[in-house]
Amino acid sequence: MTSAQRVFVLTGAGVSAESGLGTFQDRGGIWSRFDPMALATPEAFARDPALVHEFYNLRRSGVVAATPNAAHEALARLESRLQERGATLFLCTQNVDDLHERAGSRAVTHMHGEILKARCLACEAVTPWRDDLSVATPCPACGRASGMRPDIVWFGEMPKHLEAIDAALREADLFVAIGTSGAVYPAAGYVAQARALGIRTCELNLEPSDNAAHFDEARYGPASVVVPEFIAWLLGR
Incomplete structure (x- = not known):
């Protein structure tokens, strides 16, 4: 991967599973x-x-x-370190919990409320x-x-913040999906949208998602392990 100045991260239930949710x-x-x-x-x-x-x-x-796990904490570190470098993180979550915020993330977009x-x-x-x-x-x-x-947001209702999410995705250099099933739309369609825009894509998950074939790169294992490892690699390049 080339150096990314604008990172878009989408998280799903898998990022909070090790916190007992x-x-x-x-x-x-x-x-x-x-x-x-x-x-x-x-x-x-x-x-x-x-x-x-x-x-x-x-x-x-x-x-x-519940309490945040190492994956939540790593994403909070990513936000802070990117800001120090003049780069940005757009953290979009499908989760309705507040574990990202409690781990220290300051800007979280909750598309499902x-x-x-x-x-x-x-x-x-x-x-x-x-x-x-x-x-x-x-x-x-x-x-x-x-x-x-x-x-x-219940089934049959419109997700929140869709315009802001679309704008952030269009500006991204790197799209990372963490702990998502790849089965719930519109979030499941973001990787295809990113690829159509020429954005590099990466999946971090316990196992391949339903849309795993759309990702350029993938790392599999528990979120508390693969997310900190990936973020350490990303920041250390």
Whole structure:
């Protein structure tokens, strides 16, 4: 790889798996015990908000209890070191946890929202939220109950910050996907977009993703190992 001044990193569930947060692919994990289409859609919330709240309260408490791992910490170091060199990192995550931020990353774009925030369906106010939600929870902004929901993107909803993500990808010299399945769009299409733009691409993953064939380079293994090794190599060139 040539020296990169503008690095675009896309992270998925695999970067947080070693922090105890399950992925869709985990055997015996949380998503193998629950049907996403029965819990992670606007229709599911309208049909049975109490059940959806119960599920996301469980996920929220798991995020609060989790701690960043070596992969999160390495990405925070990358951001800092690139800034020192006058280069940039655009860190885009599909994850709804805050482990990148807790590891020290200062600029994180959450395309699927954040589970530690709640949004009111009545007034659209977004509030930091670490406790349980229920149908009786009043909105801190407007006072209305029954309209608070996790501020995350459910199936069938539009991901957030798409224009900013597209602009950053077009300006990148290097595209790196970390811990992604390559199955969830539009994120799964970013590697093909990068290649069409002539941007070098690299996959860091536990195993090949669904779109692994689109990457110029790949390194496989636990995120806590391959991500720090790759970033040390990238910074040391």
